[in-house]
Amino acid sequence: MLEINDLHASVEGKAILRGLSLSVPSGEVHAIMGPNGSGKSTLSQVLAGRDAYTVESGSVSWDGRDLLALSTEERAREGLFLAFQYPVEIPGVSNAYFLKAAVNAVRRHRGLPELDAMDFLKRVKAEMKAVGMREEFLYRAVNEGFSGGEKKRNEVLQMALLEPRLAILDETDSGLDIDALRVVADGVNRLRSPDRSMIVITHYQRLLEYIVPDRVHVLAGGRIVHSGGPELALELEERGYGWITDAQAGKP
Ligand code: ADP
Ligand code: MG
Ligand code: MG
Numbered sequence: 001m002l003e004i005n006d007l008h009a010s011v012e013g014k015a016i017l018r019g020l021s022l023s024v025p026s027g028e029v030h031a032i033m034g035p036n037g038s039g040k041s042t043l044s045q046v047l048a049g050r051d052a053y054t055v056e057s058g059s060v061s062w063d064g065r066d067l068l069a070l071s072t073e074e075r076a077r078e079g080l081f082l083a084f085q086y087p088v089e090i091p092g093v094s095n096a097y098f099l100k101a102a103v104n105a106v107r108r109h110r111g112l113p114e115l116d117a118m119d120f121l122k123r124v125k126a127e128m129k130a131v132g133m134r135e136e137f138l139y140r141a142v143n144e145g146f147s148g149g150e151k152k153r154n155e156v157l158q159m160a161l162l163e164p165r166l167a168i169l170d171e172t173d174s175g176l177d178i179d180a181l182r183v184v185a186d187g188v189n190r191l192r193s194p195d196r197s198m199i200v201i202t203h204y205q206r207l208l209e210y211i212v213p214d215r216v217h218v219l220a221g222g223r224i225v226h227s228g229g230p231e232l233a234l235e236l237e238e239r240g241y242g243w244i245t246d247a248q249a250g251k252p
Contacts, residue, residue, distance in 0.1 A: 001026050002067075002166060002197055007058035009046045015056070016042045018222035024166075024215075027194040031208055031233060032201045034219035035241050040201045043219065044170045048082040049075050062166065077109040079165030081158075087151045090142035095154065098142045099124060103161050127160045130190070131183050149180035156187030167191065168199045185210030205237035220245050 002024040009017040016039045024030045034040055046053045047060065049072035060067040067075065090098060103123075104114040115123065125135065131153045143151050159167055169188070176184065188198060188211045200211060208216070208230065216232040217224045218241065226232070226244045246252075 003061045005059045008056040024197045028214040029198045031213040031216045038219045039222045044168045081164035081167045083155045083169040089144045096138040170201045205233045208233040
């Protein structure tokens with residue numbers, strides 16, 4: 001369970017999140033939509049604990065713990081996974097090496113035995129099959145020279161292997177073709193589980209046809225200004241955000 005209460009955060013002295021409150025219960029998938037520049041990526045960066053983002057006030061509790069008191073690394077070890085809009089390339093580090101190190105770091109932290117090379121390969125190959133990745137991608141440098149769709153598949157692969165307790169996908173769908181969109185959606189749907197929460201940040205309703213979220217929230221001006229069921233995504237696609245932001249501003 002993630003509980004964000006009256007969160008204010010700034011970047012380079014500029015206030016971006018301005019009183020954001022949001023609850024995401026365990027087992028649920030919530031979508032966050034909203035105009036460009038409204039603070040969606042800032043929210044994911046703040047939750048992941050990136051240095052450039054300063055929390056001014058408010059609280060974030062995660063399974064009853066103070067998320068903001070944890071370092072970025074601790075959050076990751078505790079099972080927070082953030083999928084970026086633009087995944088990083090890591091030249092010189094093979095995907096297999098990177099994935100195995102990441103999986104075993106999380107397993108150690110959870111008190112589970114590390115996977116040896118054989119067990120790891122078995123797991124990773126099964127997951128790669130599920131996301132439609134060829135085995136050669138294991139031996140290439142992380143994301144280096146991967147196409148947009150291949151990076152997304154790789155990200156879904158990372159997410160599936162790490163078995164996060166809170167996964168945040170930030171505009172994972174931008175620039176994706178239908179096939180890659182389906183991979184992301186199938187990945188999220190496969191990972192739905194009673195002890196996992198997921199936040200899907202998206203501009204487009206299309207992704208939400210495949211991932212039917214439990215709740216849809218509109219982020220505008222640094223706050224959640226409207227929430228609804230999955231049908232809200234369709235309404236936003238048809239009507240845009242003006243009717244909500246105008247109502248917020250007291251316009252008729
Ligand atoms: P969204 O993801 O909803 O499009 P962002 O969270 O990326 O919005 O951005 C919200 C606002 O914060 C924008 O005005 C953006 O220019 C600003 N911002 C975000 N990151 C930075 C940064 N590192 N430095 C300066 N301004 C930033
Ligand atoms: Mg943006
Ligand atoms: Mg963004």
